[in-house]
Amino acid sequence: MIIPRRWHWAIHLVLILGVITTLVPFLFTMINSIKFFKDIAAGSLIFEPTLVNYERLFFSKQASFHKNVTNSLLIAFFTTISVLVIATLAAYSLERFKWSRWLTGILGSWILLLHIIPGVTLVGPIYLMFRSLGLYNNLLGVTLVHTLINLPMSIWVIQSFIQELPCELEESALIDGCGYLGSFIRIVVPLIAPGLAAVAVLTFVFSWNEFLYALNLTSMNTATIPVAIAKFAQQYEIRYGEMSAAAFVATIPALVFLFVAQRQIVKGLTLGALK
Amino acid sequence: MATGQPTADKTQGCAPTPHWQKTFPQQVDSLFKYWALIPLLLMLLVFSIIPILQLFRMGFSTVFFEEGQVKWFFSGLDNYYTFLSDEVFSIALYNTTLFVVVTVSIEMILGFILALLASNLRRGSGFYRTILIIPILVPAIAIGTVWRLMYNYDFGILNQILKFVGLPAQTWVADPNLAMLCVILVDVWHWIPFVFLLMLAGIESLPIEPLEAAQVDGASIWQTLCYVIVPMLRPTILVTLMFRTIFAFKVFDEVYLLTGGGPGTRTEVVSMFINRVYFQQFRWGYGAFLSLVTIALIALFVILYNRFIKSRSLA
Numbered sequence: 001m002i003i004p005r006r007w008h009w010a011i012h013l014v015l016i017l018g019v020i021t022t023l024v025p026f027l028f029t030m031i032n033s034i035k036f037f038k039d040i041a042a043g044s045l046i047f048e049p050t051l052v053n054y055e056r057l058f059f060s061k062q063a064s065f066h067k068n069v070t071n072s073l074l075i076a077f078f079t080t081i082s083v084l085v086i087a088t089l090a091a092y093s094l095e096r097f098k099w100s101r102w103l104t105g106i107l108g109s110w111i112l113l114l115h116i117i118p119g120v121t122l123v124g125p126i127y128l129m130f131r132s133l134g135l136y137n138n139l140l141g142v143t144l145v146h147t148l149i150n151l152p153m154s155i156w157v158i159q160s161f162i163q164e165l166p167c168e169l170e171e172s173a174l175i176d177g178c179g180y181l182g183s184f185i186r187i188v189v190p191l192i193a194p195g196l197a198a199v200a201v202l203t204f205v206f207s208w209n210e211f212l213y214a215l216n217l218t219s220m221n222t223a224t225i226p227v228a229i230a231k232f233a234q235q236y237e238i239r240y241g242e243m244s245a246a247a248f249v250a251t252i253p254a255l256v257f258l259f260v261a262q263r264q265i266v267k268g269l270t271l272g273a274l275k
Numbered sequence: 276m277a278t279g280q281p282t283a284d285k286t287q288g289c290a291p292t293p294h295w296q297k298t299f300p301q302q303v304d305s306l307f308k309y310w311a312l313i314p315l316l317l318m319l320l321v322f323s324i325i326p327i328l329q330l331f332r333m334g335f336s337t338v339f340f341e342e343g344q345v346k347w348f349f350s351g352l353d354n355y356y357t358f359l360s361d362e363v364f365s366i367a368l369y370n371t372t373l374f375v376v377v378t379v380s381i382e383m384i385l386g387f388i389l390a391l392l393a394s395n396l397r398r399g400s401g402f403y404r405t406i407l408i409i410p411i412l413v414p415a416i417a418i419g420t421v422w423r424l425m426y427n428y429d430f431g432i433l434n435q436i437l438k439f440v441g442l443p444a445q446t447w448v449a450d451p452n453l454a455m456l457c458v459i460l461v462d463v464w465h466w467i468p469f470v471f472l473l474m475l476a477g478i479e480s481l482p483i484e485p486l487e488a489a490q491v492d493g494a495s496i497w498q499t500l501c502y503v504i505v506p507m508l509r510p511t512i513l514v515t516l517m518f519r520t521i522f523a524f525k526v527f528d529e530v531y532l533l534t535g536g537g538p539g540t541r542t543e544v545v546s547m548f549i550n551r552v553y554f555q556q557f558r559w560g561y562g563a564f565l566s567l568v569t570i571a572l573i574a575l576f577v578i579l580y581n582r583f584i585k586s587r588s589l590a
Contacts, residue, residue, distance in 0.1 A: 002486060002499050003395045011392045012399065018389055019406045021464070025421045026409070028432050032424060043430035090315035097308035114323050117573055118525040120546040121566035124553045125329035126322065128338070128345055148322040151315065180307035209414035211528045212546070216554055226416035226528070233420060233532055240424060247420040254412035262405055269411065269469070270476040273518050274511060 026251070033244035040240050053241035057249070065246065067221065068228040072208055074139055075224060076253075079146040079207040080200050086147065087154035088196065092184055094155075095162045096170070115152035119212045127216055137219050145217065146207040153272040154199045160271050161195030162188065198268030201261045208253055225250050327570075333563030340557070354564035364565060366540045367548040370455070374544060375523040378462045382519060385463075386470025387512070391504070393471075394478040404475065407468040415465070419532030422461045423448070426533070448534050454541045461529050466522075470515055477511030478504070517580055521573065545569055 003011065032040050033054070039047035057065045094104060126145060127136065135141030165188065173183035189196070211226040218227060229250060232243045257265065303310075337350045358364065389407075393400040410418065425431050426447035434444040448457045485507065489499045505512070527546035530536065536543040536551070549569065553562040 002490070002496050002504075003392075008396065011395055014392055015389065015403045018467075019403060022406055022409060022468070024432070025418075025425055025464075029421045029424060041430055043435055086314040086318060089311040093308045093311035099308075110319060110323070112577075113570075113574065114319070116521045116577065117570050118527070118546050118549075120525075120527065120549045120553075121330070121569050122323065122326045123550070124559055124562050124566060125326035125333060127553070128329070128333075128559065129326065132345065144318075144322060148318055151318065155315075179301070179304040181304055184307070184311075205412050209412075209416075211414070211416050211531070212550070216550070226414050229414075229416050229420055230532055233423060240427075243420055244424060247417040250417040251409075251413045254409065254414075258405065258408060258412060262408070265408065265412070266404065266472065266476070269408075269472060273469075273473055274476070274514055 029244045029247050033241065033248050035241065037241055040244075053245040057242050057245045064220070064223075065225075065228060065249075068223055068225045069249070071139060071218075071222055072224040075143050075146060075214075076204045076207040078143045079150065080203045082143070082147045083150045083154050083203045084196060084200060087151055087158055087199065088189065088192075090151075091155045091158040091162060092188060095159050096167070111152045111155060114148070119149065123213060123216050126213075130217060136217060137222050139222055142214055142217050142222070142224070145213045146210055149210070149213075150203045150206055154203060157199050157202075157268055157271045158192065158195055161192040165191055194264065194267075197261060198264035198271075201257050201264055202268045202272070205254060205257060208250075330563045330567055330570075333560050334567050335564075336560045338559035338563075350560065354561045357561055358564055358568070363540060363543065364545075364548060367543045367545050370540075370542060371524060371526070371544045374455070374459060374462070374526060375520055378459050378466070378523050379516070379519045381459075381463050382466050382470050383512075383516060386467045387474050389467070389471045390474035390478055391500070393475055400475070404472065407471055410465050410468050411472070415528035416532055418461065418465055419529045422457075422464075422529075423533055426457060449538060451538045451541050454534050454538055458526075458530055458533055458542050461533065462523065462526065465529070466519065470519065473511060473515045474508070477508050481507050513584055517577070521577070524573065 034049045035047050036050055057063060130136040130141045169187050170183045173187045214224040214227050229246045232239055232246060334354055335351060337348045339346055393403055425433055428434060428446055437444055445453060448454050485503050489503045525546060526544055530542055530544055530547050534542040536547045549562055549565050552558050
């Protein structure tokens with residue numbers, strides 16, 4: 001806006017430098033994941049590509065990575081569903097109905113507090129609670145916690161989408177005999193679908209990425225992908241190839257969503273932070 | 276955060292209650308606003324209010340497992356005394372503060388500059404934004420893995436570059452003097468895109484007229500930046516700053532993978548330390564006490580920060 005046209009080549013230069021810095025670590029990992037160990041260790045640029053790391057990751061005898069992928073998918077999927085239901089209902093109720101000031105005030109501050117405190121402060125009591133409820137080492141337990149930590153941002157995003165709707169639409173639905181639930185499901189939900197898509201994508205990705213709770217609330221057969229990768233890294237036996245392959249597999253949803261739903265991601269991230 | 280503000284009563288204000296409900300019992304439907312909120316309240320109660328109340332109970336107890344059963348003993352201020360003599364926690368607090376100040380400053384400045392540059396482009400800023408979003412969406416653990424391989428002594432790309440330039444190879448994360456720097460570098464790489472994204476959205480939503488007026492009045496680029504863009508962008512900058520500060524304080528994943536808090540206590544941060552107290556030392560009571568201290572510190576920061584902003588904007 002303020003920099004003259006003739007300098008635009010310099011802007012492109014700086015931003016391309018940024019793009020390269022962003023991409024090099026990923027390319028380096030991707031390339032390592034299709035190298036034999038000897039090529040990784042030698043740091044050679046010319047090598048014979050191989051899929052042996054992926055094979056070992058998924059199909060070797062002690063491999064459990066396919067299990068981790070299934071766990072991550074299940075947890076992320078059900079987290080997304082429950083966040084969508086809970087957050088949409090709550091956001092609608094808070095946004096469109098009269099609530100006393102102190103209730104919205106306290107609820108708002110509590111949601112904000114939940115969003116800003118480090119997860120590690122709650123993981124202790126939640127762990128003890130889950131041990132006694134049988135939710136420890138249980139996919140349901142992780143799903144519930146992931147739902148909780150994704151609620152604040154989702155509620156804010158959905159609220160701001162509802163704010164943009166003119167209330168005359170719901171009003172006429174009510175006059176036509178729709179009822180509150182009816183006008184919510186038939187009028188509001190379809191109209192805020194783009195917002196719900198943004199929330200769904202971000203919740204899925206954040207649940208897929210979450211590490212701290214997954215680390216402490218799961219063990220062997222319920223571990224998610226990040227937990228499995230961390231285990232790889234801690235083993236003394238060096239398995240760089242498989243580590244790279246696993247890291248690459250873990251980034252796939254992010255890349256897919258980036259191409260499919262870039263607009264929603266940008267909107268969701270911006271609204272979730274700046275609202 | 277608009278959630279704290281009272282919400283206008285739009286539907287009830289402008290619409291009558293339906294009198295001819297057929298498909299859904301009217302009594303239930305008229306209570307819609309209550310039961311729509313119940314799932315959220317239940318989630319908050321069970322997984323955040325009860326755990327925080329538990330923290331207070333645990334923080335003043337000794338808690339341990341015996342034959343799979345949790346045992347509690349009230350131990351008064353024992354955890355408080357442990358806390359007073361705990362040097363590692365103060366080191367962790369110091370490291371975290373250092374980490375937050377350095378990473379957030381770099382991220383804010385570079386993110387802002389990049390956004391400012393990109394906002395000048397009529398075409399192509401979409402492409403840059405697409406690529407730069409990638410790190411935000413990728414698991415922090417995968418990023419830790421990626422950088423761990425980059426920092427590798429034998430084949431990491433950084434040592435290859437050093438070798439190429441003719442400098443001695445470094446041990447990076449294993450070097451006490453470099454470890455913190457390595458972690459900071461990863462965090463900066465990870466989160467500049469986030470600042471960039473928010474700043475770009477902020478700049479793009481600014482009205483164009485003041486900028487044009489400044490140009491007509493013959494303001495230099497520097498003057499336009501300082502007296503027009505930055506003041507108009509102030510709310511975005513302040514919110515981004517607060518969120519980045521708070522999230523940088525939470526740092527866990529990358530540290531866990533890159534250094535594990537080492538060498539020694541060089542990269543020990545608050546989240547790592549509390550996690551260690553809980554799940555490696557099994558000192559549940561003391562971990563709860565430290566959690567309470569951490570929550571109090573963060574709440575204090577947010578309150579002071581907001582008060583500071585308000586006092587500045589009134590002046």
